[in-house]
């Protein structure tokens with residue numbers, strides 16, 4: 001008789017912007033499906049990463065970092081996180097464990113304290129913690145959610161990840177394999193391709209520019225030799241368009257060539273990438289444009 005049942009279920013990855021949610025997701029699924037950057041608020045859309053083990057299947061839901069909203073796009077992101085918490089089996093609240101808890105972590109912990117969903121507290125970035133700081137930092141997080149188990153780890157070095165994975169699995173109920181074992185994400189390749197372009201814009205441009213950008217893959221043509229991808233970069237102002245294009249088109253060229261290399265890894269084949277830049281004034285405040293660009297309230 002098999003004493004340990006197969007477990008499965010949904011885990012929400014929540015946390016302030018920049019705590020390493022996307023980095024952890026990529027580490028756990030073993031492939032780059034979520035884009036990352038040193039700039040906060042890179043992730044905008046919910047993305048599922050699927051981890052299938054002999055003992056069970058975890059469906060990890062990456063979310064945009066939670067912060068107090070400043071515009072309509074920000075409000076949609078926070079509301080979606082609240083809806084998500086009610087629909088998952090367990091919440092992994094991620095924090096930057098290299099620094100003591102801040103007001104942003106308190107804001108999220110308060111929201112979670114009123115929910116019934118169990119919470120695990122993941123202390124990321126342990127590779128940056130000096131021995132003498134560890135205890136003080138840990139205590140500051142434990143005070144936010146006294147009942148939550150604390151799991152220190154690093155999404156870059158992998159330390160502590162086996163324990164984290166085992167605890168997450170234990171928190172899930174017995175259940176079926178929801179997705180085929182070889183599947184690592186629920187998002188279509190087109191979405192990940194658009195994200196790979198946005199990631200380069202985060203790496204290569206500054207201040208408000210990456211936050212004012214949306215990317216839409218408009219057409220994909222697959223031939224036996226090469227995959228041709230045509231994508232639009234949408235910005236809010238002509239000045240942002242000028243930055244994205246750069247002097248003699250140099251910036252757009254660099255964005256394109258770096259994104260193309262990432263896309264080639266994703267599809268394991270040669271890619272031709274053509275980028276256009278479009279101005280849509282105030283797309284972040286305009287419901288119709290938000291919807292056209294794929295941002296909507298999730299149920």
Ligand SMILES: Nc1nc2c(ncn2[C@@H]2O[C@H](COP(=O)(O)OP(=O)(O)OP(=O)(O)O)[C@@H](O)[C@H]2O)c(=O)[nH]1
Pocket residue numbers: 015016017018019020021022023024035036037038039040041042043044063064065066124125126127128153154155156157
């Ligand atoms: N040293 C170190 N850096 C990390 C670790 N995990 C993530 N980072 C870095 O932290 C930055 C933010 O990581 P992301 O994974 O993009 O963070 P996120 O929480 O998804 O961010 P948002 O999309 O803004 O919500 C990146 O520069 C990562 O390389 C870690 O364990 N150690």
